[in-house]
Amino acid sequence: MAPRTLFDKIWDSHVVETLPDSTAILYIDRHLVHEVTSPQAFEGLRLSGRRLRHPDATIAVVDHNVPTSDRTQPIEEADSRNQIETLERNVKEFGVPYFPLLSARQGIVHVVGPEQGISLPGMTIVCGDSHTSTHGALGALAFGIGTSEVEHVMATQTILQKPAKNMKVVVEGQVGPGVTAKDIMLAIIGHIGTAGGTGHVIEFAGSAIRELDMAGRMTICNMSIEAGARAGLVAPDETTFEYVRGRPFAPKGEAFDAAVAYWKTLASDEGAHYDRVVELRAEDITPVLTWGTSPETVIPVTGNVADPASEADPSRRAQMQRMLDYMGLEAGQKIAGTPVDVVFIGSCTNSRIEDLRAAASIAAGRRVAHGVRAMIVPGSGIVKAQAEEEGLDKVFVEAGFEWREAGCSMCLGMNPDRLTPGQRCASTSNRNFEGRQGPGGRTHLLSPAMAAAAAVTGTLTDVRELI
Amino acid sequence: MDKFTVLTAIAAPLPEENIDTDKIIPARFLKTTKRSGLGVHAFDGMRYRPDGTENPDFVLNREPYRKAEILITYDNLGCGSSREHAPWALLDFGIRCVIAPSFADIFNNNCFKNGILPIALPREVCTELMDDARQGANSRLTVDLARQVIIRPDGREVPFDVDPLRRQLLLEGLDDIGQTLQHEKAITTFEQRRAQAQPWIPHIVLD
Numbered sequence: 001m002a003p004r005t006l007f008d009k010i011w012d013s014h015v016v017e018t019l020p021d022s023t024a025i026l027y028i029d030r031h032l033v034h035e036v037t038s039p040q041a042f043e044g045l046r047l048s049g050r051r052l053r054h055p056d057a058t059i060a061v062v063d064h065n066v067p068t069s070d071r072t073q074p075i076e077e078a079d080s081r082n083q084i085e086t087l088e089r090n091v092k093e094f095g096v097p098y099f100p101l102l103s104a105r106q107g108i109v110h111v112v113g114p115e116q117g118i119s120l121p122g123m124t125i126v127c128g129d130s131h132t133s134t135h136g137a138l139g140a141l142a143f144g145i146g147t148s149e150v151e152h153v154m155a156t157q158t159i160l161q162k163p164a165k166n167m168k169v170v171v172e173g174q175v176g177p178g179v180t181a182k183d184i185m186l187a188i189i190g191h192i193g194t195a196g197g198t199g200h201v202i203e204f205a206g207s208a209i210r211e212l213d214m215a216g217r218m219t220i221c222n223m224s225i226e227a228g229a230r231a232g233l234v235a236p237d238e239t240t241f242e243y244v245r246g247r248p249f250a251p252k253g254e255a256f257d258a259a260v261a262y263w264k265t266l267a268s269d270e271g272a273h274y275d276r277v278v279e280l281r282a283e284d285i286t287p288v289l290t291w292g293t294s295p296e297t298v299i300p301v302t303g304n305v306a307d308p309a310s311e312a313d314p315s316r317r318a319q320m321q322r323m324l325d326y327m328g329l330e331a332g333q334k335i336a337g338t339p340v341d342v343v344f345i346g347s348c349t350n351s352r353i354e355d356l357r358a359a360a361s362i363a364a365g366r367r368v369a370h371g372v373r374a375m376i377v378p379g380s381g382i383v384k385a386q387a388e389e390e391g392l393d394k395v396f397v398e399a400g401f402e403w404r405e406a407g408c409s410m411c412l413g414m415n416p417d418r419l420t421p422g423q424r425c426a427s428t429s430n431r432n433f434e435g436r437q438g439p440g441g442r443t444h445l446l447s448p449a450m451a452a453a454a455a456v457t458g459t460l461t462d463v464r465e466l467i
Numbered sequence: 468m469d470k471f472t473v474l475t476a477i478a479a480p481l482p483e484e485n486i487d488t489d490k491i492i493p494a495r496f497l498k499t500t501k502r503s504g505l506g507v508h509a510f511d512g513m514r515y516r517p518d519g520t521e522n523p524d525f526v527l528n529r530e531p532y533r534k535a536e537i538l539i540t541y542d543n544l545g546c547g548s549s550r551e552h553a554p555w556a557l558l559d560f561g562i563r564c565v566i567a568p569s570f571a572d573i574f575n576n577n578c579f580k581n582g583i584l585p586i587a588l589p590r591e592v593c594t595e596l597m598d599d600a601r602q603g604a605n606s607r608l609t610v611d612l613a614r615q616v617i618i619r620p621d622g623r624e625v626p627f628d629v630d631p632l633r634r635q636l637l638l639e640g641l642d643d644i645g646q647t648l649q650h651e652k653a654i655t656t657f658e659q660r661r662a663q664a665q666p667w668i669p670h671i672v673l674d
């Protein structure tokens with residue numbers, strides 16, 4: 001057999017049948033469900049009298065709509081409450097396993113899946129949410145789907161898809177101090193652009209990727225979507241197996257050994273073909289952030305924002321100017337030293353225990369700058385409990401950060417955590433679109449350590465000055 | 468999904484171009500949990516006045532078009548946001564067939580996925596069909612999908628093209644799910660093979 005990539009192997013092993021126009025009926029191992037994109041799918045099943053084929057391959061959580069403050073109070077926003085209550089009725093009716101709001105296991109769907117051992121290497125994983133790519137860090141083929149497809153998966157445990165192209169992004173070398181997985185990924189997006197991965201599944205490889213822990217790999221794969229890719233992947237290795245071992249829903253004992261033996265066969269073969277290969281040197285990557293309203297507007301924290309005058313293409317020049325105006329920045333200005341109003345540490349990109357430790361190491365013994373609102377939103381109840389066991393909550397609270405309950409929170413303006421117009425936010429989330437964190441809000445994407453640095457200095461700051 | 472075979476129905480003329488999905492269903496109605504029930508909000512901005520009362524000039528507020536099942540417009544129907552709520556709203560209103568010189572791509576797909584037949588015809592033909600539609604209640608159009616013709620009130624026929632696979636799905640009332648379920652045996656076989664090859668794959672069961 002011709003050498004195959006990791007993507008090819010997972011794909012091939014899940015094709016149930018190939019239809020005449022090369023569309024595959026692709027088997028799905030795990031379906032993750034949340035409250036926003038599922039109600040019409042459940043309703044569709046009900047109206048057509050269909051059953052949900054595999055509740056035992058499905059898991060539901062609430063995350064997008066939930067408040068991250070006191071959970072014992074009823075949810076105030078009626079629409080949000082209704083979406084949550086609807087999910088609760090649906091999971092009951094269709095027998096879907098569910099982590100409710102008050103469960104310690106509740107959290108952002110893309111944090112919960114890996115954490116519980118529900119997402120495993122070699123699997124196909126889907127969810128009605130674009131950042132499903134996160135689970136690719138385990139060496140699983142994971143992508144976001146629309147509501148009709150959610151219903152399709154519920155009814156058939158498959159989706160209809162045409163194969164993607166293979167792309168490899170290689171990062172060799174060792175990153176310098178203060179440079180994290182987030183900086184690596186933002187640097188990649190800055191390099192290839194938000195359409196750079198269109199039509200492709202990206203496999204991330206190279207020593208700098210292999211050196212990352214699972215949380216870091218999840219950060220990388222999470223933002224494959226911002227690079228335009230259908231999904232992101234990292235080949236499973238010892239780091240992966242150790243991460244999976246002992247998780248609540250992972251195989252145990254002999255079954256685990258059998259699984260590992262299989263997972264070891266998944267890595268791309270020597271000589272496998274990639275349609276596109278991009279290489280970066282880890283040493284060239286510095287702490288970075290975005291200045292504009294597209295995730296590709298990445299600059300080093302020591303750098304200057306773009307100057308439209310240097311752009312020859314008129315429509316691009318106009319777009320740059322629009323971004324500058326929206327962001328309240330001057331062409332060519334130094335980005336460091338720009339004052340922030342809000343700091344958000346959370347989201348499925350950066351809310352795992354490793355992220356919180358990184359933020360706490362900067363926050364420890366310092367104070368949130370006067371006038372800055374800084375919030376820490378753990379990705380799940382489990383992450384929150386772990387952080388409290390390690391005393392990180394005390395570090396944060398003593399430094400003046402808010403210590404909140406798990407959820408999507410200020411990653412998107414769908415729950416009470418929102419920016420107000422004109423507020424500038426240093427955010428560890430993944431999208432900086434206009435209004436994403438609340439109408440008129442200005443988002444700078446950066447790493448948890450950089451976010452903590454912004455909180456304690458009150459400005460966008462090179463974290464290396466604080467370590 | 469309901470079958471689409473022969474539809475004899477009242478057609479509503481809406482002689483506008485670039486009717487986007489925001490017009491078909493405005494964003495504020497997307498925080499719903501239902502696919503059904505969006506019909507009252509279909510064309511909300513055109514159909515209701517700011518005080519919430521009906522705009523009597525809008526075609527779907529007039530008899531006999533309140534019961535229209537066919538909608539005829541000009542170019543690029545369904546452009547803009549990809550929201551599946553747009554065909555959901557049309558279907559819930561009662562529309563089963565849309566006729567226009569051209570459709571936005573995603574909207575076109577979403578129509579088929581939801582049992583609505585989009586028919587693309589030259590602009591002059593659309594104008595003629597709109598004239599037919601203006602003749603009122605006794606002036607129904609018949610859309611015969613099997614024969615791929617529209618039969619006008621005077622008996623003349625207008626042929627149309629449609630993708631053969633999609634035509635088949637509509638005739639049989641199969642949505643994508645129905646189509647995939649025709650391969651259910653293959654899915655079951657796959658599951659059995661997988662259970663043997665990878666018996667370690669856990670089932671998610673909560674205690």
Ligand code: SF4
Pocket residue numbers: 063064108109110129131347348349407408411412429430
């Ligand atoms: S944290 Fe943000 S990106 Fe992640 S699932 Fe929630 S809303 Fe989507």
